[in-house]
Amino acid sequence: MNIFMKKIRGSFSFRLSLYILCVSVPVFVLAFFSYFHSARKSVKAESIERAQVAMDNTILQIDQVLNSVETAVQNFSWLVADKLEQPDYMYVLTQQMLRSNPHVVGCAIAFEPSYYLEKGVMFSPYSYRDGNNIYSKQLGTKDYDYHYMDWYQIPKLLGKAYWSEPYYDDGGADLIMTTYSYPLYDSAGKLYAIFTADLSLEWFTDKVEAIKPYPNSFNMMIGRGGKFLVHWNKECILNETVFATSKLVNGEELKELGHQMVAGERGMLPFGESKTELTMFYAPVKSTGWSVAVACLHSDVFAGVDSLLNIIIIIGFLGLLLLAGFCYMTIRRQVAPLTRFAGSAKEIAQGNFTTSLPTINTQDEMKQLHDSFEHMQQSLVAYIDELKDTTAKKERIESELRIAREIQMGMVPKIFPAFPEREDVDLYAKLIPAKEVGGDLYDFFIEDNKLYFIVGDVSGKGVPASLVMAVTCRLFRTVASHFQKPSEIVTSLNDTLAENNESNMFCTFFLGILDLQTGYMQYCNAGHNAPVVMRASGKTEFMEVVPNLPLGLFEGFPYDGQECTLMKGDSLFLYTDGVTEAENIEKRLYSDEHLLDFLVMHRHEHPSGLVEKVFQDIVCHAAGAEQSDDITIMCLKYK
Amino acid sequence: MTLKRRIGLLFASLFSLWMYGQRIVFTPQWTPQAQFAGYYVAQKKGFYKDAGLDVDIQHPSTSDPALNRLLEGRSNVITMQLLPAMVEIDRKIPLVNILQTSQRNALLIVSRTDSIRTFQDLKGKKVGVWKVGFGDFGYIADNELGLGIRWIPFLEGTNLYISGAIDATLAMSYNEYLQIVASGHGDKPVLRFSDSDYDYPEDGVYVSADFYQRYPEKAEAFAEASRRGWEYARSHPEETLDIVMELVTKEHVHTNRIHQKWMLEEIFRLQCKEGEDVPSFKLEREDVERLCGLLMKHNRIQNPVSYERVKGGKK
Numbered sequence: 001m002n003i004f005m006k007k008i009r010g011s012f013s014f015r016l017s018l019y020i021l022c023v024s025v026p027v028f029v030l031a032f033f034s035y036f037h038s039a040r041k042s043v044k045a046e047s048i049e050r051a052q053v054a055m056d057n058t059i060l061q062i063d064q065v066l067n068s069v070e071t072a073v074q075n076f077s078w079l080v081a082d083k084l085e086q087p088d089y090m091y092v093l094t095q096q097m098l099r100s101n102p103h104v105v106g107c108a109i110a111f112e113p114s115y116y117l118e119k120g121v122m123f124s125p126y127s128y129r130d131g132n133n134i135y136s137k138q139l140g141t142k143d144y145d146y147h148y149m150d151w152y153q154i155p156k157l158l159g160k161a162y163w164s165e166p167y168y169d170d171g172g173a174d175l176i177m178t179t180y181s182y183p184l185y186d187s188a189g190k191l192y193a194i195f196t197a198d199l200s201l202e203w204f205t206d207k208v209e210a211i212k213p214y215p216n217s218f219n220m221m222i223g224r225g226g227k228f229l230v231h232w233n234k235e236c237i238l239n240e241t242v243f244a245t246s247k248l249v250n251g252e253e254l255k256e257l258g259h260q261m262v263a264g265e266r267g268m269l270p271f272g273e274s275k276t277e278l279t280m281f282y283a284p285v286k287s288t289g290w291s292v293a294v295a296c297l298h299s300d301v302f303a304g305v306d307s308l309l310n311i312i313i314i315i316g317f318l319g320l321l322l323l324a325g326f327c328y329m330t331i332r333r334q335v336a337p338l339t340r341f342a343g344s345a346k347e348i349a350q351g352n353f354t355t356s357l358p359t360i361n362t363q364d365e366m367k368q369l370h371d372s373f374e375h376m377q378q379s380l381v382a383y384i385d386e387l388k389d390t391t392a393k394k395e396r397i398e399s400e401l402r403i404a405r406e407i408q409m410g411m412v413p414k415i416f417p418a419f420p421e422r423e424d425v426d427l428y429a430k431l432i433p434a435k436e437v438g439g440d441l442y443d444f445f446i447e448d449n450k451l452y453f454i455v456g457d458v459s460g461k462g463v464p465a466s467l468v469m470a471v472t473c474r475l476f477r478t479v480a481s482h483f484q485k486p487s488e489i490v491t492s493l494n495d496t497l498a499e500n501n502e503s504n505m506f507c508t509f510f511l512g513i514l515d516l517q518t519g520y521m522q523y524c525n526a527g528h529n530a531p532v533v534m535r536a537s538g539k540t541e542f543m544e545v546v547p548n549l550p551l552g553l554f555e556g557f558p559y560d561g562q563e564c565t566l567m568k569g570d571s572l573f574l575y576t577d578g579v580t581e582a583e584n585i586e587k588r589l590y591s592d593e594h595l596l597d598f599l600v601m602h603r604h605e606h607p608s609g610l611v612e613k614v615f616q617d618i619v620c621h622a623a624g625a626e627q628s629d630d631i632t633i634m635c636l637k638y639k
Numbered sequence: 640m641t642l643k644r645r646i647g648l649l650f651a652s653l654f655s656l657w658m659y660g661q662r663i664v665f666t667p668q669w670t671p672q673a674q675f676a677g678y679y680v681a682q683k684k685g686f687y688k689d690a691g692l693d694v695d696i697q698h699p700s701t702s703d704p705a706l707n708r709l710l711e712g713r714s715n716v717i718t719m720q721l722l723p724a725m726v727e728i729d730r731k732i733p734l735v736n737i738l739q740t741s742q743r744n745a746l747l748i749v750s751r752t753d754s755i756r757t758f759q760d761l762k763g764k765k766v767g768v769w770k771v772g773f774g775d776f777g778y779i780a781d782n783e784l785g786l787g788i789r790w791i792p793f794l795e796g797t798n799l800y801i802s803g804a805i806d807a808t809l810a811m812s813y814n815e816y817l818q819i820v821a822s823g824h825g826d827k828p829v830l831r832f833s834d835s836d837y838d839y840p841e842d843g844v845y846v847s848a849d850f851y852q853r854y855p856e857k858a859e860a861f862a863e864a865s866r867r868g869w870e871y872a873r874s875h876p877e878e879t880l881d882i883v884m885e886l887v888t889k890e891h892v893h894t895n896r897i898h899q900k901w902m903l904e905e906i907f908r909l910q911c912k913e914g915e916d917v918p919s920f921k922l923e924r925e926d927v928e929r930l931c932g933l934l935m936k937h938n939r940i941q942n943p944v945s946y947e948r949v950k951g952g953k954k
Contacts, residue, residue: 143702147771150798154871157765157791157804165798168893223824225801244821256822262823 008242012338013331020327021320028316036312039305042481047301048268049279051213058207059285065103065203066180066287070161072101073182075199080184080195087116087123094127097570098134105129105177106198109184110140115192119120120144128198150243152194155181163288165223166201168238176201176229178288194576205230208292214300224289225257257282258383261291271295334392337366341373353381358503401463408437408466411473415443416608424516425451427605429634430615432578437509437632439465440576441473445480449516452480455528455634456509457576459550465630468505472497473550476511486511486524487561490551494526498555506550510574519566521637526551530576532596534603536569540596543572566638573599577612578631582618585625590618607635662693663861666705666714670698671890673903674813674842675718677740680875681868683882690860698890701794704771709734715850716861719771720841720923721930721949722775722939728948729804729940733848735951738862739922740869741841743909745812746776748830749819751800755807756828758784758835762785765789776837777809779937797822813905817898833913839930841909843922851951866920873907873918876900922949 007014078096083089094107110124122140131134140146147153155162159180169175182195208221208230221230225566227242237244242258257280258268264284271278279301282293299306340358347355354377360370409431418427429442439458444451458465475493483489490511509526523543527550530542546560549618566572575595582590595614602613611633616629667675678696681687687694697714699705704729708714716737719727724734748755750768755761759782767772770792780790793799793808797818800808810816812831819827832838844865851858872879883899910918924946934940 143700148792148794150793150796150802152800153791153793154802154804158802162802165801225797225818227822236895238893241821241823242897243823243825244817244897244901258823322669434885 007042012335013328015328016331017324021324024323025320026481028320032312032316036309037418039308040302043302043305043500047213047279047296048281051217051268051279051294051296052283054211054213055281055283055292058211059283059292059510061207062204062285062292065199065286066163066285069101069104069180069197069199070182070287071102072097073161073180073195075326077182077184077541078193080193081186081624084192084220086485087119088125090125094125095134095136100126100127103199103203104197105200106179107195108146108196109193110152110196111138111193112191113146113147127567151179151181151196154639155183155194156191159183160554165225165227166229166238170201176205201229207595211292213294214296216297216300217294219291219292219294221285221292222258222261229290230292232377241601257293261293262287264291285523295599320569334366337348337370338345341369344373348377348380353377355461395477395616398436404463404466405433405436408433408470411470412442418444419446422516424639425514426607426639427451427453427634427636427637428611429632431630431632432615432627433461434514434627435462437463437466439469440578440630440632441469441507442632442634443473443476444634444636445477446516447481451514451516451636452511453514453574453634453636454509454511455531455576455632456507456551457528457578457630457632458507459505461630462506464503468497468507468552472507485561486522487559489523490526490548490559490561491557493554494549494551494559495555499553502551506552508550510578512572512574514566514636514638516638519568519570520563521566522561524548524561525557529575529580531575532573533564533566533597534571534573534599536567538603540600540603541590542596568639571603571610571637573610573614574634574636575631576630579614579618579633582622582631583625583628584621584623590621594621607637611635655845660776663687663716663857664695664697664708664714665716665861666697666699666708667718668699668705668720668842669814670700671883671886671892672814672894673880673899674906676872676883676903676906677869678718678865679868679882679886680872680879681864682772684868684871686864686867686871690864692857692864696863701771706732709847716844716846716858718842720773721839721842721843721846721926722774722934724843724845725853725927725930725934725944725949726775726939728944729934729942734845734877734949735844735848735851735858736843736849736921736922736949737858738844738865738953739840740843740918740920741909742912742918743840744776744831744833744838744906745841745909746773746837747810747812747816748777748807749800749810749824750807750830751803751805751824752871753828755830758786758830761788761807762786763789764806765791765804767791767793769806770794773811774809775939776832778838779933779939780832780835780837782937794927800824813902813909817901817905818897821898832854837933838913839933840922840926850952869910869918869920871909872903874913876903876907879903901934922946 008018031140055490063105076093079093080090080590083093093111097107098104104127106128108124110127113121115122122145124139124146125136126139127134128138151164161180164181166176166178169177178199178201180197180199184193184195186192200474205221210217211217211219216234219230220228220232222242223229226243227238228236228240228242231237242261243255245254253271260267260269261282264286266283268279268281270276271280276298278295278297280293280295282291284291285410320581337358337360344355344357357370357373360367374440412431416428421426427444431440431442433440439461441456442454444453456472458468458472472493475496479489479492483492493509508528510523510528510531512523514521525545526548533543546562548559549557580590580592580595598614598617602610605613614630614633665678666760667678682694682696698710705714705717708716715719724736728734752771757763761847768790774790791799791805797808797815798821799805801822808815810819828912844862846858880896880900880903884896886896887899927946927949931944935943
């Protein structure tokens with residue numbers, strides 16, 4: 001089974017052949033059974049006709065003989081009436097009856113008790129055949145009181161002619177006889193005699209037995225009481241009845257047949273298991289009340305059709321086998337290039353784009369597949385060339401960006417601790433661009449015991465922002481030495497950046513100048529996020545800042561400066577919006593509130609520890625979400 | 640006539656004994672059939688021989704019934720129904736019952752049509768009856784119920800019934816009725832005498848009083864061997880049927896095994912009292928007295944026939 005399933009899955013031609021068979025086999029079977037059914041139907045109809053014709057012919061012949069006897073008896077009855085005054089002449093009449101009717105083997109004129117006083121109670125002249133001779137005798141004796149015999153009593157009681165139930169002849173020759181009894185009435189309507197004619201059933205039984213519509217047909221004839229008169233088993237004759245026989249297994253079917261036959265009906269009855277073994281055709285012999293049945297074995301009736309069935313099944317089977325083989329071989333040959341195409345595809349997949357394709361000489365779908373494959377090969381070669389070029393370009397850009405990043409990172413101080421020689425201040429900063437290069441910036445330096453520090457964020461990201469960032473950083477260093485106040489420095493920076501700012505880029509910016517001796521701090525905010533001040537007392541809050549405008553937007557914008565004082569132990573936390581606007585996968589922001597809470601919780605950390613923890617917290621918050629903006633964090637502690 | 644018959648019987652008995660010596664001629668009341676299976680078995684299995692008896696079974700004919708044979712000395716032992724036996728005893732024919740095989744009345748009336756369902760429905764109808772007898776209960780019922788049945792005597796068989804020449808027929812449940820069933824009339828209404836007040840024993844084995852007095856031990860031996868035959872038949876029905884079929888074939892009786900099988904089964908049923916399944920083979924005093932009352936009532940007998948008379952003086 002597994003091999004078969006493997007074959008189905010593994011072979012297209014096998015599978016397709018199987019599909020074709022799946023359709024063709026039912027079609028074949030349907031066609032075959034339709035034919036077979038109609039053939040059997042017509043054969044059955046023919047068998048019914050054949051059996052009934054054979055049976056009817058026989059019954060007709062039997063009826064003719066019976067009728068001839070009936071007619072003869074009726075004709076002779078007039079002679080009896082004529083010669084009533086001559087009792088002994090009755091012997092002559094019975095002899096004449098035998099001479100003129102060869103079928104009749106015995107004839108009696110049985111008179112009512114004491115009809116002729118001189119003849120005694122019983123007077124019944126009787127003539128019978130013995131060989132070629134005809135003998136006569138008086139039938140009634142002390143041992144044979146015919147007045148009580150069925151052949152006498154029944155027609156007398158019925159008041160009409162009667163064919164007796166067949167019986168064995170007393171002669172012991174196993175001859176089956178029947179007697180036709182015809183009651184004779186005088187002018188007053190009084191019965192005076194019964195005229196009888198005995199008939200041997202040998203001729204009848206031979207006739208019935210000879211009905212052979214089919215080679216193995218067998219027949220039976222039953223009397224009024226269902227007694228077998230003709231039976232294929234001689235032991236049953238006149239011994240058993242159709243209602244009580246030991247010779248057939250299924251008695252109930254036979255009983256049903258018997259009832260219909262005894263009722264003088266005509267018809268057919270299927271017999272056997274599923275009613276398919278044989279059919280009994282039956283018809284009555286009306287004058288006697290007997291019934292003839294002919295059994296036709298279905299194996300006989302349908303022998304021709306059934307032998308044809310075997311031939312058709314063999315031819316059909318071989319045909320289907322041939323069809324399956326032909327389909328399999330043809331499909332296999334037709335789809336053979338596919339296998340080679342598969343090989344070529346594998347070669348191409350391994351990089352051998354110029355591998356040879358199978359040769360197709362037809363102009364069908366296979367040719368289209370070949371052309372498509374060829375086109376694909378050419379396209380692949382062109383694409384790969386293009387890809388190589390693009391990759392080279394990309395690598396170059398990436399290399400340049402890498403260098404730009406190094407340059408940019410080199411522009412912000414990265415050596416920490418920044419002022420190892422000083423004990424009054426500790427500062428730590430970190431910048432992580434979202435791309436190779438970014439627009440965030442920070443810087444710091446000490447001059448005249450004053451700590452200058454900035455944090456900025458150029459609008460946009462990538463190379464343009466990084467260039468503005470570089471310009472801003474350089475400008476800050478240059479401008480810082482020319483002005484005292486942060487607002488002046490910022491105003492100068494803004495004017496410079498706004499000038500010729502055709503790309504309309506801007507930069508949020510925070511600048512602080514902390515006097516390390518006094519803790520006095522001046523600062524100016526240009527649209528940047530408010531830093532967080534963490535007092536040594538524990539108070540942690542966003543600094544109050546004037547928003548102002550980011551740098552580079554409006555030349556000549558007057559920036560307001562602010563001031564405050566840091567006490568020993570106070571810390572300042574500066575950052576860009578990449579911190580508070582860091583998003584996780586659900587687009588939830590890190591937020592100002594969360595930052596403030598986090599800083600409150602970790603206010604005792606020294607700057608480097610605090611910066612790293614905040615950064616780790618942002619990474620945790622993002623939980624794998626891509627960093628969308630540059631992140632810059634700076635923390636300084638006044639000691 | 641009665642005196643002449645008695646004298647005749649005496650001489651006949653002496654003659655037969657002289658003729659046959661120790662040989663006993665047994666004649667059942669009908670042609671060979673399973674009704675008499677027990678006797679055939681006893682003969683075939685040698686039970687009579689074992690009892691020291693030389694038994695010859697000879698069957699009667701229509702014109703030569705069993706009782707005639709007994710009266711004429713050609714048979715020593717016969718089977719007979721209880722009712723005619725008591726009637727004969729009343730007529731001074733000294734018969735002695737030596738074995739009672741039947742305990743029930745097998746007589747019934749089968750209707751030819753569905754219209755006859757009770758005895759009352761038989762009023763003025765043509766009903767078949769055996770010419771040789773067995774129809775006494777029919778006559779008694781006819782008389783008792785005032786039915787005015789037109790009795791049509793027939794010799795044997797069921798052709799009269801099958802032909803529709805009569806409205807109903809008397810039949811024995813073990814013979815004619817089975818033939819009627821076998822001729823496709825098994826669905827016709829049946830009036831069983833055993834279902835009414837006429838359930839009396841039937842078949843028994845009888846000898847002449849003279850024989851019984853001279854050879855009581857032979858009569859007893861015959862009865863005992865016959866009883867043994869019946870008991871063997873009851874326990875070996877198939878073998879019994881084989882024996883019956885062998886005999887009917889030999890005697891050219893046109894019958895079949897199924898009919899004989901049904902007959903044997905029915906005979907076995909009739910050998911037991913109602914509600915019992917073991918035969919006693921005994922004639923009950925109560926049955927004789929009850930039947931005697933019935934026969935007296937219908938003037939079938941002139942004087943009471945006692946149980947002792949039927950049993951040959953035995954108490």
